[in-house]
Amino acid sequence: RFGYFGKDKPEVVKLLLCNLSGCLTDGQIYISANGEEMVSINTRDQAGIDMLKKEVKVILIEKDPIAKALVDKLSQRMSCRILLNVDDKLEMVQKLMKEEKVEWKDVAYLGNDEPDVKCLQLAGLSAVPKNAPKVVLNHAKYICHNAAGHGALREFAEHILLLKKKAKSQEEQ
Amino acid sequence: RFGYFGKDKPEVVKLLLCNLSGCLTDGQIYISANGEEMVSINTRDQAGIDMLKKEVKVILIEKDPIAKALVDKLSQRMSCRILLNVDDKLEMVQKLMKEEKVEWKDVAYLGNDEPDVKCLQLAGLSAVPKNAPKVVLNHAKYICHNAAGHGALREFAEHILLLKKKAKSQEEQ
Amino acid sequence: RFGYFGKDKPEVVKLLLCNLSGCLTDGQIYISANGEEMVSINTRDQAGIDMLKKEVKVILIEKDPIAKALVDKLSQRMSCRILLNVDDKLEMVQKLMKEEKVEWKDVAYLGNDEPDVKCLQLAGLSAVPKNAPKVVLNHAKYICHNAAGHGALREFAEHILLLKKKAKSQEEQ
Amino acid sequence: RFGYFGKDKPEVVKLLLCNLSGCLTDGQIYISANGEEMVSINTRDQAGIDMLKKEVKVILIEKDPIAKALVDKLSQRMSCRILLNVDDKLEMVQKLMKEEKVEWKDVAYLGNDEPDVKCLQLAGLSAVPKNAPKVVLNHAKYICHNAAGHGALREFAEHILLLKKKAKSQEEQ
Numbered sequence: 001r002f003g004y005f006g007k008d009k010p011e012v013v014k015l016l017l018c019n020l021s022g023c024l025t026d027g028q029i030y031i032s033a034n035g036e037e038m039v040s041i042n043t044r045d046q047a048g049i050d051m052l053k054k055e056v057k058v059i060l061i062e063k064d065p066i067a068k069a070l071v072d073k074l075s076q077r078m079s080c081r082i083l084l085n086v087d088d089k090l091e092m093v094q095k096l097m098k099e100e101k102v103e104w105k106d107v108a109y110l111g112n113d114e115p116d117v118k119c120l121q122l123a124g125l126s127a128v129p130k131n132a133p134k135v136v137l138n139h140a141k142y143i144c145h146n147a148a149g150h151g152a153l154r155e156f157a158e159h160i161l162l163l164k165k166k167a168k169s170q171e172e173q
Numbered sequence: 174r175f176g177y178f179g180k181d182k183p184e185v186v187k188l189l190l191c192n193l194s195g196c197l198t199d200g201q202i203y204i205s206a207n208g209e210e211m212v213s214i215n216t217r218d219q220a221g222i223d224m225l226k227k228e229v230k231v232i233l234i235e236k237d238p239i240a241k242a243l244v245d246k247l248s249q250r251m252s253c254r255i256l257l258n259v260d261d262k263l264e265m266v267q268k269l270m271k272e273e274k275v276e277w278k279d280v281a282y283l284g285n286d287e288p289d290v291k292c293l294q295l296a297g298l299s300a301v302p303k304n305a306p307k308v309v310l311n312h313a314k315y316i317c318h319n320a321a322g323h324g325a326l327r328e329f330a331e332h333i334l335l336l337k338k339k340a341k342s343q344e345e346q
Numbered sequence: 347r348f349g350y351f352g353k354d355k356p357e358v359v360k361l362l363l364c365n366l367s368g369c370l371t372d373g374q375i376y377i378s379a380n381g382e383e384m385v386s387i388n389t390r391d392q393a394g395i396d397m398l399k400k401e402v403k404v405i406l407i408e409k410d411p412i413a414k415a416l417v418d419k420l421s422q423r424m425s426c427r428i429l430l431n432v433d434d435k436l437e438m439v440q441k442l443m444k445e446e447k448v449e450w451k452d453v454a455y456l457g458n459d460e461p462d463v464k465c466l467q468l469a470g471l472s473a474v475p476k477n478a479p480k481v482v483l484n485h486a487k488y489i490c491h492n493a494a495g496h497g498a499l500r501e502f503a504e505h506i507l508l509l510k511k512k513a514k515s516q517e518e519q
Numbered sequence: 520r521f522g523y524f525g526k527d528k529p530e531v532v533k534l535l536l537c538n539l540s541g542c543l544t545d546g547q548i549y550i551s552a553n554g555e556e557m558v559s560i561n562t563r564d565q566a567g568i569d570m571l572k573k574e575v576k577v578i579l580i581e582k583d584p585i586a587k588a589l590v591d592k593l594s595q596r597m598s599c600r601i602l603l604n605v606d607d608k609l610e611m612v613q614k615l616m617k618e619e620k621v622e623w624k625d626v627a628y629l630g631n632d633e634p635d636v637k638c639l640q641l642a643g644l645s646a647v648p649k650n651a652p653k654v655v656l657n658h659a660k661y662i663c664h665n666a667a668g669h670g671a672l673r674e675f676a677e678h679i680l681l682l683k684k685k686a687k688s689q690e691e692q
Contacts, residue, residue, distance in 0.1 A: 021216045029213060029215070029250075030211050031212060031214065031247060032203075033209050033240040034209060035246060113220060114220075
């Protein structure tokens with residue numbers, strides 16, 4: 001299923017929604033006795049977000065609560081918006097689509113677990129990291145060759161840009 | 174041996190006992206000069222515990238002493254009980270079985286080293302992460318495809334729920 | 347392409363330029379709530395730099411801003427110069443070449459992403475870690491068998507020394 | 520070469536010398552801006568040292584300087600002696616052999632880089648982690664299937680105990 005997108009491929013992705021934990025990060029949470037939590041991101045993935053920003057709005061979403069100070073740091077480093085405590089991802093994505101005035105065909109979605117299934121199915125372009133649980137693998141249109149937090153987001157970003165370029169060159173013909 | 178459980182498969186798992194270090198975590202302990210220790214867990218495994226909680230009681234056990242503050246943090250994040258300094262795991266499990274009024278056939282056990290061998294043999298359902306030492310691999314009824322601290326617990330949780338579902342559908346027939 | 351360098355192999359490497367993030371480190375940045383960032387290096391790679399130092403000047407370059415205290419620590423541990431905020435790598439390398447009075451044939455370059463492409467093409471000897479994005483793999487003269495932050499730099503250092511030894515033995519003949 | 524030891528196999532290992540960085544740890548050093556360094560060990564390897572202790576004295580050696588507080592923490596957790604700043608490993612091992620009144624045939628050595636080559640050659644039993652640089656792989660009598668800091672030491676410990684058991688059973692015949 002790598003690289004195949006079926007018939008109605010998105011003309012132009014305008015909005016990328018990406019899970020924070022398990023997509024941007026590898027899902028690992030480091031816990032120390034002093035009560036602080038730590039996560040890690042990869043500069044390759046950060047570069048992937050930077051590549052997209054000129055053409056695509058990127059928003060990170062997260063189901064679980066995360067320490068505010070940590071979110072602030074992440075948001076600042078990635079320079080993009082992070083939405084926390086998103087219980088119903090479908091509802092949230094629909095709200096964001098209204099805000100951004102885009103349709104499902106304009107949305108790219110990178111998810112990694114059960115709460116993402118509906119959005120993975122509806123989004124014009126959707127992907128999961130290669131190490132996502134079986135239950136979600138079948139619902140994504142693209143399975144990354146890279147693991148979460150170690151290049152999956154970068155790979156998906158390159159993929160989105162490639163498709164946009166193709167769509168543009170077709171338009172111009 | 175993946176996915177095969179022999180004849181007397183457990184009708185209904187009621188209690189899951191899981192090692193903390195080397196099962197929930199990958200066994201890695203980060204040590205810094207200021208005297209603090211740090212461990213990491215994966216949100217996939219945390220989601221696995223959450224999936225079980227409606228039907229199965231989950232208790233984490235640990236042979237080694239761990240800084241109390243760290244255990245409190247872990248216990249709060251996983252919202253389940255953690256038992257420390259468990260020298261004799263068999264004895265402890267038997268005590269917990271009495272408390273919970275369950276038999277071995279109702280117990281699922283995820284272990285990773287020699288002190289777990291007896292419990293792995295006796296539990297109705299038992300598993301080890303794929304990277305467990307050879308000495309324990311042969312005593313588990315199920316060998317996870319995922320490594321400790323990186324999805325093994327999640328995989329075992331999904332497995333338990335699948336078996337419970339099967340047992341229920343057989344009952345109803 | 348492993349181990350093959352085409353016709354004009356460098357007689358003597360005098361200067362090694364290496365990306366900090368994604369070459370010396372694995373690109374992973376650990377972020378904790380207290381606002382501190384953390385990176386990791388491997389002692390094998392540190393030993394690689396030490397092996398080179400008698401014969402080759404090593405300079406680390408980095409596009410992104412990094413906390414000054416962290417850079418000081420890294421610079422002290424590696425005992426080599428680190429240049430930050432390098433927007434245009436080609437320009438910077440040309441400036442350094444002037445300072446060191448060397449030509450492209452005397453330069454070895456270890457890079458890992460798009461901003462490194464020009465330098466990878468021009469340097470007498472160039473390499474990327476095995477897990478570099480596709481877009482740069484084709485521009486390096488050598489693809490390391492080891493991943494970034496886990497031996498790639500060490501491997502490249504051994505490679506450079508081997509070539510220098512060969513060049514020397516040919517000269518003496 | 521796995522599991523083969525040639526003719527003069529050690530009757531009884533009495534002393535195990537093991538590198539700290541790159542053997543007990545995976546060689547990774549985490550560096551944060553506040554100036555602290557952090558390393559990680561695996562509980563499997565710690566259990567390996569514990570298994571040996573009844574019969575074999577274990578001493579950790581390290582070429583590089585390490586923060587004293589960090590060494591104290593490690594030494595306490597592993598409950599074994601750690602020797603730092605060991606420039607000449609051969610000399611140090613010979614000194615320790617005198618102290619312990621043992622010969623080379625009684626010594627097991629786990630090393631991972633060039634400074635270990637002589638000791639790897641002389642020790643009755645010697646090993647390297649699977650991911651050691653090429654330059655040392657050929658000098659060890661045993662190449663672990665596990666990587667440094669992720670089970671190599673545990674594997675070597677089990678190997679030593681197996682050989683001791685065999686030697687004992689031969690004696691008794």
